[in-house]
Amino acid sequence: MNEGVGVAYRPEFESYLTELSSWVDAFEIISENYLNDIESEELDILLKLKPLLAHSVSLSIGSTTLPKDKKLDKFNKLIKKCNLDSISDHLSFSEIEDIQINNFINLPFTEEMLDIVCQNIQYVQNKTEKKFLFENIVYFLSWPQNDYSEIEFISKLVKKADCGILLDISNLYINSENNKYCPYNFIDHLPKDFVGYYHVSGFDKEGDILVDSHDKNVDPEVWKLVEYSLRKTSGNVLIIERDNNSTNKEELHSEISIAKDIWNKTKNYKVMSKL
DSSP: OOOEEEEEOOGGGGGGHHHHHTTOSEEEEEGGGTTTOTTOHHHHHHHHHSOEEEEOSSOOTTSSSOOOHHHHHHHHHHHHHHTOSEEEEESSEEEETTEEEEEEEOOOOOHHHHHHHHHHHHHHHHHHOSEEEEEOOOOSSOOTTOSSOHHHHHHHHHHHHTOEEEEEHHHHHHHHHHHTOOHHHHHHHSOGGGEEEEEEOOEEEETTEEEEOSOSOOOHHHHHHHHHHHHHSOOOEEEEOOOSSTTOHHHHHHHHHHHHHHHHHHHHHHHHHHO
């Protein structure tokens, strides 16, 4: 996997894509945008500019049915074309009996669900021959009668499925504020060597609740958590997500600069700590 700071590509970047590519080390694409259009001109342009990572939204690894072979065949074509080291999706379910839900539903942290997710992830990894990374999602309600806390569930899952983590640091911060726990303690107990890469983005506040919105600058408290996470875990790329308000290139450039400053500081810290 490549190293450095990147952005999650959105079509709105097209007007300044060449300039944007000079600021970053990688682009992250949404896999589903190209599964049915593997010869996409847009994808070819991105491949010429920077290394790519692929993030998915439809594998629904928390569903009780295995991911479809037909879809995974398309993923394999994307993997080959983009020379991907891994693929990723959300730790959630978003499909029930072939009905796609336009949302990511958080999972109950039970022994039964652990077995289901593990089976699905191992199936994806066997079919694609690539490491699967799951992303921690924002949740507002916890299921009753959980067997594990979120961090316990994640720790057991990565070891049982031999998979990785796409650590969304903003989602972690949002959950910690909404559900009243310490995000730094969460990082301290995370299996640090299983983190593949990171997401960071802005959020909105609705009353007393933080909401993942991807349309604001990253909050200063989240940048502090980013620095701590980078020092403590093994990820190789920090991806900035900006789904809305993405035409403001000055704002995005500023965010990239902040991310690069933190990245370089923590990289130097890791090098020195090994001496």
